[in-house]
Amino acid sequence: MVHGKDISSLGLTTQLTLLGRDPDQQCGFVNPPLYKGSTVIHNTLDAVTNKGGRFWYGTAGTPTIENLENAWTQLTGAAGTVLSPTGLGSIALVLLSVVKSGDHILISDSVYQPTRNLCNGLLAKYNVSTEYYDPLLGDDIEKLIRPNTSMIFLESPGSQTMEMQDIPAITKVARKHGVKTVLDNTWATPLFYKAHAHGIDISIEAGTKYLGGHSDLLIGLTSANAECFPALRETYDDLSMMPGAEDCLAALKGLRYLHLRLKEAERKGLLLAKWLKNRPEVLQVRHPALEDCPGHEFFVRDYEGSTGVFTIVLREGFHKTNFKNMLEKTNVFRMGFSWGGYESLMTPVNPASYRTATNWEHKGFAIRLQVGMEDINDLKRDLNLAFERLTAPLGSRL
Ligand SMILES: Cc1ncc(COP(=O)(O)O)c(C=O)c1O
Incomplete structure (x- = not known):
């Protein structure tokens, strides 16, 4: 009422x-x-x-x-x-x-x-x-x-x-x-x-x-x-x-205007998640609206939309120094806790360090992304450069 x-x-x-x-x-x-x-x-x-x-x-x-x-x-x-x-x-x-x-x-x-x-x-x-x-x-x-x-x-x-x-x-x-x-x-x-x-x-x-x-x-x-x-x-x-x-x-x-922000988070989150799925460095994109995500069928059955937070698992074998470089030198994505704001974030996560009832089997690095309101092309460009740093020969100055 x-x-x-x-x-x-x-x-x-x-x-x-x-x-x-x-x-x-x-x-x-x-x-x-x-x-x-x-x-x-x-x-x-x-x-x-x-x-x-x-x-x-x-x-x-x-x-x-x-x-x-x-x-x-x-x-x-x-x-x-x-x-x-x-x-x-x-x-x-x-x-x-x-x-x-x-x-x-x-x-x-x-x-x-x-x-x-x-x-x-x-x-x-x-x-x-x-x-x-x-x-x-x-x-x-x-x-x-x-x-x-x-x-x-x-x-x-x-x-x-x-x-x-x-x-x-x-x-x-x-x-x-x-x-x-x-x-x-x-x-x-x-x-x-x-x-x-x-x-x-x-x-x-x-x-x-x-x-x-x-x-x-x-x-x-x-x-x-x-x-x-x-x-x-x-x-x-x-x-x-x-x-x-x-x-x-x-x-x-x-x-x-929560609905507007959620709809935009959904749109940009999905664009980026699908784009990341095709990156050779990425093993898995855990976005509830994509099939790779465990329990995706419950999302399809019960949810009315997705938002802009999801996790990517990288392939094994990247060096820690390059991973550090990848995360520390971004222009748009920044590292930080929380999410749901207007700014994009990328945060390294390590589920293996705390899970007790289930095993996190992946050995590759994992990153949680929060997609903000920035231009999608700027976000992709920032990620392209981040992947270049990840895959660069060790010691290069990228
Ligand atoms: C899923 C979830 N629940 C609860 C919280 C706690 O919210 P707050 O930061 O307001 O304490 C967080 C914070 O990151 C969260 O991600």
């Missing part, structure tokens, strides 16, 4: 312009105002004693924070949303909300590495045992479920290695056993993958990436279905870790 009206029958791009704002409540201004604050004034003894009203103190959020929560809830088709200062903060919040001491949890072996660190460190300290599973397991995950399994954490595509998971198969098994499912949906966003409609209980978006879109914002959004939202909100209220209101306004701005 926006302005008291149901907007679900409107086109997606219209909805994106309407969500999280109401000019009639904003003195006619198009965008919502910035509410910041700690103290909220209560006019009655009753209100101050019972902490009355939706906004009783700053830790309960402000109307600006609520604008983004509401927008995300409607976009994702969830029962409710809570926000965090980072995507990793959202992951921590969800783990603390779902899991208790003595539980066993199943985490995809392709998960974002800091999620692993949280499970192996913080959760282990509280007697939660983590088991990593092959992301391509599908409904065979049933064999791993124990009486004390409380959660299956999915990420599709997987960080760095890009495997697509059979999410509906896993959620079906999980539901049968009363196990909660959590998806890190950052790559696809709710525009290209409707997590809750595919049976996911809790969905996480690192808004730092595509929602922010400019590499100047850290924010996390967690949406949950009706069964999981009350516990999630309670944990959120207990921890009181929320983003600043300015960052929520920035995220709302990002929402208005």
Whole structure:
């Protein structure tokens, strides 16, 4: 509902312009105002004693924070949303909300590495045992479920290695056993993958990436279905870790034309992925929309689009000095973490160094690419020169 009206029958791009704002409540201004604050004034003894009203103190959020929560809830088709200062903060919040001491949890072996660190460190300290599973397991995950399994954490595509998971198969098994499912949906966003409609209980978006879109914002959004939202909100209220209101306004701005940025990331990402597939130096292009990517069939079946992040595996035998030269002397692509901004990035990855349930068999170097808004010819030229440096005789001055 926006302005008291149901907007679900409107086109997606219209909805994106309407969500999280109401000019009639904003003195006619198009965008919502910035509410910041700690103290909220209560006019009655009753209100101050019972902490009355939706906004009783700053830790309960402000109307600006609520604008983004509401927008995300409607976009994702969830029962409710809570926000965090980072995507990793959202992951921590969800783990603390779902899991208790003595539980066993199943985490995809392709998960974002800091999620692993949280499970192996913080959760282990509280007697939660983590088991990593092959992301391509599908409904065979049933064999791993124990009486004390409380959660299956999915990420599709997987960080760095890009495997697509059979999410509906896993959620079906999980539901049968009363196990909660959590998806890190950052790559696809709710525009290209409707997590809750595919049976996911809790969905996480690192808004730092595509929602922010400019590499100047850290924010996390967690949406949950009706069964999981009350516990999630309670944990959120207990921890009181929320983003600043300015960052929520920035995220709302990002929402208005998220579809344009995603469509452009998809177009350029695919152009470059297909071009890279024909390079003699490249052994494999792991882009969910291309057949070489493990789990590609689930992408075709379930997803409405792809974005601009994918990984290439190089053939074996290139020298480390040349690889270093390849990465360090680029003009357009730069090295750096995160993705989803307007600038192109290339980052070396080494999945063999952390995978535990599955083996990363490739011996060649691997690079994750984030395709930005630059001219495709400049990107290709930059990569052409990078490959020249990779294949140059050792010691040459390219
Ligand atoms: C898939 C995925 N999830 C979550 C995060 C965490 O987001 P943030 O950087 O906002 O903590 C990242 C960051 O790179 C990510 O790639």
